[in-house]
Amino acid sequence: MHLRFPHSLRLLFSSSKLTTMTTQTLFHSSPFPPFKTTHRHRFPHRRPFFTVFCSKPISRNPPSPLRTNGYHGDASHASIPRPVQYDKTPLEKTVELQFSILKTKLKAVGMETELCEPGQHNHLLCPECLGGDQQEKSLSLYISPDGGSAAWVCFRGKCGWKGSTQAFAGRSSLTKAIPVQKKREITEEELQLEPLCNELLAYFSERLISKETLERNSVKQRRYHDQIVIAFTYHRNGALVSCKYRDINKKFWQEENTEKILYGLDDIVGQSDIIIVEGEMDKLAMEEAGFFNCVSVPDGAPPSVSSKELPSPDQDKKYQYLWNCKDELKQATRVILATDGDPPGQALAEELARRIGKEKCWRVRWPKKGRSDNCKDANEVLMYFGPDALKEVIENAELYPIRGLFNFRDYFDEINAYYHQTLGYEIGVPTGWNNLNDLYNIVPGELTIVTGVPNSGKSEWIDALLCNLNQIAGWKFALCSMENKVREHARKLLEKHLKKPFFNARYGENVERMSVEEFEQGKLWLSDTFSLIRCEDDSLPNISWVLALAKAAVLRHGVRGLVIDPYNELDHQRPPNQTETEYVSQMLTFIKRFAQHHGCHVWFVAHPRQLHNWVGGPPNLYDISGSAHFINKCDNGIIIHRIRDPEAGPIDQVQVCVRKVRNKVAGTVGDAILLYNRVTGEYTAADIESPADKRSPSAIKR
Numbered sequence: 001m002h003l004r005f006p007h008s009l010r011l012l013f014s015s016s017k018l019t020t021m022t023t024q025t026l027f028h029s030s031p032f033p034p035f036k037t038t039h040r041h042r043f044p045h046r047r048p049f050f051t052v053f054c055s056k057p058i059s060r061n062p063p064s065p066l067r068t069n070g071y072h073g074d075a076s077h078a079s080i081p082r083p084v085q086y087d088k089t090p091l092e093k094t095v096e097l098q099f100s101i102l103k104t105k106l107k108a109v110g111m112e113t114e115l116c117e118p119g120q121h122n123h124l125l126c127p128e129c130l131g132g133d134q135q136e137k138s139l140s141l142y143i144s145p146d147g148g149s150a151a152w153v154c155f156r157g158k159c160g161w162k163g164s165t166q167a168f169a170g171r172s173s174l175t176k177a178i179p180v181q182k183k184r185e186i187t188e189e190e191l192q193l194e195p196l197c198n199e200l201l202a203y204f205s206e207r208l209i210s211k212e213t214l215e216r217n218s219v220k221q222r223r224y225h226d227q228i229v230i231a232f233t234y235h236r237n238g239a240l241v242s243c244k245y246r247d248i249n250k251k252f253w254q255e256e257n258t259e260k261i262l263y264g265l266d267d268i269v270g271q272s273d274i275i276i277v278e279g280e281m282d283k284l285a286m287e288e289a290g291f292f293n294c295v296s297v298p299d300g301a302p303p304s305v306s307s308k309e310l311p312s313p314d315q316d317k318k319y320q321y322l323w324n325c326k327d328e329l330k331q332a333t334r335v336i337l338a339t340d341g342d343p344p345g346q347a348l349a350e351e352l353a354r355r356i357g358k359e360k361c362w363r364v365r366w367p368k369k370g371r372s373d374n375c376k377d378a379n380e381v382l383m384y385f386g387p388d389a390l391k392e393v394i395e396n397a398e399l400y401p402i403r404g405l406f407n408f409r410d411y412f413d414e415i416n417a418y419y420h421q422t423l424g425y426e427i428g429v430p431t432g433w434n435n436l437n438d439l440y441n442i443v444p445g446e447l448t449i450v451t452g453v454p455n456s457g458k459s460e461w462i463d464a465l466l467c468n469l470n471q472i473a474g475w476k477f478a479l480c481s482m483e484n485k486v487r488e489h490a491r492k493l494l495e496k497h498l499k500k501p502f503f504n505a506r507y508g509e510n511v512e513r514m515s516v517e518e519f520e521q522g523k524l525w526l527s528d529t530f531s532l533i534r535c536e537d538d539s540l541p542n543i544s545w546v547l548a549l550a551k552a553a554v555l556r557h558g559v560r561g562l563v564i565d566p567y568n569e570l571d572h573q574r575p576p577n578q579t580e581t582e583y584v585s586q587m588l589t590f591i592k593r594f595a596q597h598h599g600c601h602v603w604f605v606a607h608p609r610q611l612h613n614w615v616g617g618p619p620n621l622y623d624i625s626g627s628a629h630f631i632n633k634c635d636n637g638i639i640i641h642r643i644r645d646p647e648a649g650p651i652d653q654v655q656v657c658v659r660k661v662r663n664k665v666a667g668t669v670g671d672a673i674l675l676y677n678r679v680t681g682e683y684t685a686a687d688i689e690s691p692a693d694k695r696s697p698s699a700i701k702r
C-alpha cells in the first residue's frame with residue numbers, strides 16, 4: 001500500500017511558498033511547534049487540590065453546621081462557667097467527653113480550638129489557606145451544643161475549604177475533608193481572551209481546521225507576557241464555564257476553580273448519537289468531517305485501565321467531568337468512542353464505556369497510514385486522508401465489545417473455516433470400520449462416553465480405534481489407562497498395529513509372532529504415537545491432574561485424542577456439600593472444556609452400575625454408575641457389547657451400540673457388528689445385520 005501524503009502536505013505543495021513561509025514563521029514566532037506529533041494531555045499539577053475535586057461533597061455527615069438539634073436549649077449550659085464543686089449531670093459529662101475528643105480531632109487538622117465553645121460559631125485561622133496574605137480568620141467553625149460534632153467553612157473565595165466531623169463518628173470525616181472551592185464565574189473579557197491571530201489560524205489550517213470551525217467553537221488566544229497560547233473555551237448552555245490553554249510546549253492547563261465538563265458540551269444536547277474524542281483538536285477535526293455532535297474529554301487519557309471497581313460518582317475524581325455532564329450524556333442512545341488508537345486512548349475508551357454503559361457504546365478503527373502503523377486520532381485521519389475518510393471511520397464504528405456477549409460475526413473466521421473444512425476433520429475422522437461410517441465419526445473437541453459390562457472389550461475396542469485413527473489421519477494420543485500395565489498395553493497395541501501376536505503363546509493359534517525387527521519398529525511407532533499419563537506413586541490421580549498432563553501432551557506432542565479408562569480409577573473425592581451428581585457434572589464440564597479448547601477428542605470409559613437381573617443384553621447408557629450426567633453431557637455415547645455364551649451366538653461378534661450422537665455431522669444412533677480377532681486383537685467389520693436394528697427404546701438421537 002502506498003503511503004499517501006497528508007492533506008496538509010498537499011496543501012503545502014499546492015501553495016508551497018506561502019505555506020512554507022507560514023510554517024517557518026510558526027516555527028520561530030508562533031508559540032506552536034509544527035504538527036508532527038499528536039499530544040497527550042497532561043495537566044501541570046498546579047496546586048494540591050485541583051478543581052476536579054471541587055464538586056465533591058465535603059463529608060458524608062450532613063454539612064449543616066447551623067442546623068439545630070434537640071439539645072440546643074439544654075446544652076447551652078455547657079457554655080456557662082460552673083462552680084468547681086458542682087456535680088455534673090450525666091448529660092454534661094457526655095458533652096465534656098465528646099467535646100474533648102472533638103477538639104483533639106480538630107487540632108489534628110490544624111485548628112486552634114482552645115477558645116472555642118460548643119453551640120457557638122468560632123472564627124479561626126484556616127489551616128488550609130492560613131488566611132491568605134492578610135492572615136484573616138476566615139474559617140467559621142461551628143460546634144454543636146452537645147460538643148459531638150463540628151462543621152466549618154473558609155469564607156475566603158480562593159480557599160472555600162469545608163468539612164465536618166463527629167466526636168464519635170467511626171471514621172473521622174476530618175481525614176476525608178476535602179477543600180471545595182466555589183466555582184468561579186468567568187467571562188472572556190476577564191480572561192482577556194482575544195481572537196486568534198493569523199499565525200494561529202495558519203497553525204490550525206495546517207491541521208485542516210478551518211476558521212469557520214474555530215469561530216463556531218470560540219477558540220481564542222491569550223497573551224501571557226511575550227507568549228501567546230491557544231484558549232479552548234468550555235461552554236454550558238452558551239455560558240463560558242471554563243477555559244483550557246495550550247502553550248508552545250504543548251502543555252495544557254485549565255482555569256482554576258472552574259467546572260470540569262466535556263469540550264463542546266452544548267453540541268451534544270438532545271443528540272441521540274454522540275462522539276467522544278480525546279482532545280479538543282479531534283473535536284474540531286470531527287466538525288470538519290461534518291460531525292457536530294462531538295465532545296472531547298478535558299483531561300486526556302489514563303495510562304491504563306484501572307483494575308479497581310468503579311468508584312461512586314462522588315469518588316470518581318478523574319472522570320468527574322462525565323458526572324458533571326451526565327444529563328447531556330444520558331440522552332444519547334449511541335455513544336461512539338473515538339479515542340486515540342494507542343494503549344492510553346484505548347484505556348480511556350474502556351473507562352468511558354464502563355461509566356456510560358458498554359451496551360450503548362461503539363468504537364472506531366483508525367485506518368492504516370503506513371505499512372504497519374495506524375492513524376492515531378481523528379485529526380490525523382483528517383490530515384492524512386481528508387474529511388471523507390474520517391466520516392467513513394465514524395460510519396463504520398462497531399459495537400463496543402462486552403465480555404461474554406458476541407455476535408456470529410465475531411466467529412465468521414471460524415465458521416468460514418468450518419464451511420471450507422480448512423482445519424480438517426470438521427465432519428469427523430471415520431473409525432476405519434465401514435459399517436460404522438454412518439454411525440460414528442470422530443470429531444476433534446468432542447467427548448465420547450464408552451460403557452459396557454465388565455470384560456465386554458471396551459478397552460480393546462478403543463485401542464483398535466486409536467490404531468485405525470493413527471493409520472487414517474496420523475493422530476497421536478494421550479492414554480490415561482490406569483488398569484493396564486504398561487507392558488501389556490504395549491503388547492495389545494503392537495499386536496493391533498503389526499497384526500501379529502506378541503508371543504507364540506496359547507492365544508497365538510500358530511500365527512507367527514512379530515519378529516524382533518517388527519517389534520523394534522513397533523516400539524518406535526508406540527513412542528511416536530502415544531503419551532502415557534500415569535501416576536507413579538500409589539495415590540489415585542484426580543481429573544485436574546489428568547487434564548493438566550493431557551494439555552502438556554497436546555502442546556508438546558500434538559496429541560488429538562485422550563483416553564481416560566476407566567472413570568472409577570480416578571480419585572473422586574469431593575467436598576462434603578457436593579452430591580455425586582453435581583461432582584460428575586462438574587468433572588464432565590472440565591473434560592469438555594479441555595476437549596473443546598484443545599481440539600482434542602476425549603474417550604471416557606465408565607462402568608455401568610451393578611446390573612441385577614442382567615440377562616446378557618447390552619446395558620443402557622442410563623445404567624452408568626454415578627450419574628445420568630454421563631449420558632446428558634457427552635457428545636457421543638457408545639456401548640460395547642459381546643456375546644459370552646457360545647450357545648447364544650457367535651462369541652467373536654462385538655456389538656458397537658451407538659446410543660447417542662449429538663452432532664449429526666458425526667453420525668447417528670445405530671448398531672454395527674465387528675468381528676474380534678482374539679490372536680491379534682484386531683476388529684473387522686462384519687457384514688451382518690445388527691440385532692440392534694430392533695433399536696433400543698433408550699437410544700437417544702439428538
Ligand SMILES: Nc1ncnc2c1ncn2[C@@H]1O[C@H](COP(=O)(O)OP(=O)(O)OP(=O)(O)O)[C@@H](O)[C@H]1O
Nearest residue numbers: 453454455456457458459460642651652653654676
Ligand atoms: N469379542 C471378544 N471375544 C473374546 N474376547 C474378547 C472380546 N473382546 C474382548 N475380549 C477380551 O476380553 C478381555 C477384556 O477386554 P477389555 O479389557 O477390553 O474389556 P473391558 O470391557 O475394558 O473390561 P473392564 O470392564 O474390566 O474394563 C481381554 O482379554 C480381551 O482380549
